Amino acid sequence: MAAADVRFKLNTGAEIPALGLGTWQSAPGEVARAVSHAIKVGYRHIDTALCYGNEHEVGQGIKEAIDAGIVKREELFVTTKLWCSYHARVEEGLETSLKNLGLDYVDLYLMHWPLAMNPNGNHPIFPKLPDGSRDIVHEHSHVTTWKSMEKLVGSGKARAIGVSNYSVQYLEELLAQATVTPAANQIENHPSLPQQEIVDFCNQKGIHITAYSPLGSTGSPLFTAKPIVEVAEKRGVTPATVLLSWHIARGSSVLAKSVTPSRIEANRADLIKLDAEDIATIKKYSDELAATKSFQRFVFPPFGKNFGFPDKM
Numbered sequence: 482m483a484a485a486d487v488r489f490k491l492n493t494g495a496e497i498p499a500l501g502l503g504t505w506q507s508a509p510g511e512v513a514r515a516v517s518h519a520i521k522v523g524y525r526h527i528d529t530a531l532c533y534g535n536e537h538e539v540g541q542g543i544k545e546a547i548d549a550g551i552v553k554r555e556e557l558f559v560t561t562k563l564w565c566s567y568h569a570r571v572e573e574g575l576e577t578s579l580k581n582l583g584l585d586y587v588d589l590y591l592m593h594w595p596l597a598m599n600p601n602g603n604h605p606i607f608p609k610l611p612d613g614s615r616d617i618v619h620e621h622s623h624v625t626t627w628k629s630m631e632k633l634v635g636s637g638k639a640r641a642i643g644v645s646n647y648s649v650q651y652l653e654e655l656l657a658q659a660t661v662t663p664a665a666n667q668i669e670n671h672p673s674l675p676q677q678e679i680v681d682f683c684n685q686k687g688i689h690i691t692a693y694s695p696l697g698s699t700g701s702p703l704f705t706a707k708p709i710v711e712v713a714e715k716r717g718v719t720p721a722t723v724l725l726s727w728h729i730a731r732g733s734s735v736l737a738k739s740v741t742p743s744r745i746e747a748n749r750a751d752l753i754k755l756d757a758e759d760i761a762t763i764k765k766y767s768d769e770l771a772a773t774k775s776f777q778r779f780v781f782p783p784f785g786k787n788f789g790f791p792d793k794m
Contacts (some may be wrong), residue, residue: 667693
C-alpha cells in the first residue's frame with residue numbers, strides 16, 4: 482500500500498486516513514478550491530474548526546467534489562472542533578459547525594482546547610478582558626465539557642469525539658471521569674516537538690494522534706536541519722516530504738496545509754515509507770534537542786502559559 486493510502490483504526494472501529502488536508506490560516510476565498518482539488522487528487526481526510534472561520538468554504542469544497550461525482554460523503558473523513566466559547570453549549574457548537582459545513586454529520590468532533598472562554602463576552606469567538614487577555618472561565622472544567630460531548634455520540638451527528646492540544650495531565654483528568662475514551666488527540670507534532678510522553682500515553686490508552694503543524698512554522702529550521710536533509714537526500718525527496726512521512730511511520734495521521742494545487746498534489750504523491758535507519762536518524766535529532774531542552778513549539782496561543790503549554794519544552 483502506498484504511504485498516501487494508509488489508514489489507521491480508531492478505538493471506535495472507524496478508519497482515519499493517514500494524510501489529511503489542514504485548513505488552518507488558509508486565506509478566505511481559497512479554501513473551497515483547495516478542498517475540492519484535494520479531494521479530486523485523492524485526499525479523503527479534511528480538517529477544519531469553527532474558530533478558523535472557514536467551515537462554510539470547506540463545506541463548499543466538499544459539495545463541489547460530491548456534486549461532480551468524485552466522491553461520496555461516506556468516503557470522506559471530516560473533522561471539526563468545538564471552540565472554547567462553546568464549552569457550556571456543546572450541542573449548539575456542533576449544530577453551528579454542521580450548518581456551516583452543510584453536512585448531516587462529522588466523522589470526528591474535537592474539543593479544540595481544554596479551557597472555556599466567556600460565551601457572553603465581547604466577541605463570539607475571541608472574547609477579551611479590558612487588559613487585552615482572553616476572557617477565560619476558569620471555574621468551568623474541561624471534564625464538564627467532555628461529559629457534554631459524550632452525549633453527542635448517540636446522536637449520529639458526530640461519529641467520534643476526541644480532544645486537541647491535550648497534555649498527559651489533562652488526559653489523566655479527563656479519563657478519570659470519562660465514560661467515552663477520546664478517539665483522537667490532535668497536537669502540534671514534528672521532530673523538534675515530538676511530545677513523546679503524550680504520544681506514548683495516547684498509544685497506551687488507544688487514543689489516536691493526529692499531528693498539526695508537521696513542518697513547524699513558515700521558514701521552519703526543520704527544512705535545513707542536518708538529519709532531515711540527510712534523510713531527504715538519501716531518499717531523493719524534499720525535507721517536507723520526510724517530515725510528513727515521519728508521522729505516518731509513527732502511526733499518526735498528519736495534516737498537510739496548503740491552498741496551492743501543485744503543493745497539495747505533491748504532499749500526497751511524494752509521501753514515502755521511511756525505513757528503520759531513517760527513523761533512527763530523526764530520533765537522534767530529537768534526542769539531542771531533548772538533552773539540551775531545546776524542543777520548540779511554533780503554535781503558541783496567548784493563553785497558553787496559564788494552561789501548561791510552554792513555548793520551550
